[in-house]
Amino acid sequence: GAVVSQHPSRVICKSGTSVKIECRSLDFQATTMFWYRQFPKQSLMLMATSNEGSKATYEQGVEKDKFLINHASLTLSTLTVTSAHPEDSSFYICSAREGSGAIEQFFGPGTRLTVL
């Protein structure tokens, strides 16, 4: 089956620094990638949708200048949390879809971000 990887799996950073999380589709080309955030005991909340080569579409309430998303190739999307604060500590999960007509989204294993 299709595999999506994320790197790093865990990151701890100081408040005010920026953190980059990578999401890769390993065995398929992902025309669309998604970024979700999950707080403890909560559901996955969609942050943004990105199509390869174009700007990401952010969900209401998600600051695009704080959460920078780049989808420069069909196998890689990155999420950069800029000037991170403790309230940004969360579990970030990416997913990928193969084509515009595809239904299934394949999820990465997640990245645990802790901001001190």
Next chain:
Amino acid sequence: SQKIEQNSEALNIQEGKTATLTCNYTNYSPAYLQWYRQDPGRGPVFLLLIRENEKEKRKERLKVTFDTTLKQSLFHITASQPADSATYLCALLNQAGTALIFGKGTTLSVSS
């Protein structure tokens, strides 16, 4: 706006019994609905998809039903095992039809 509710936050059952999880949705008529399994500290894993014109779908010990009149899906695990203990999420496409949105999940605990 569309809403997905998984009524039970937690469900505890004995090994061998059937677990039944509920997913209700409002303000939307999805073409299909999906169920995922999520283990602690991991991303969701796809289990089953059921389309609006399908009443029931089965995969090994899993069964999903979809009632578009009631706006409800039921997810059953028969002959449950401790290894089935996890959080189960239902998901629908958002109104734009571009991405999945999820319910809060039901955490199933199967005791031996």
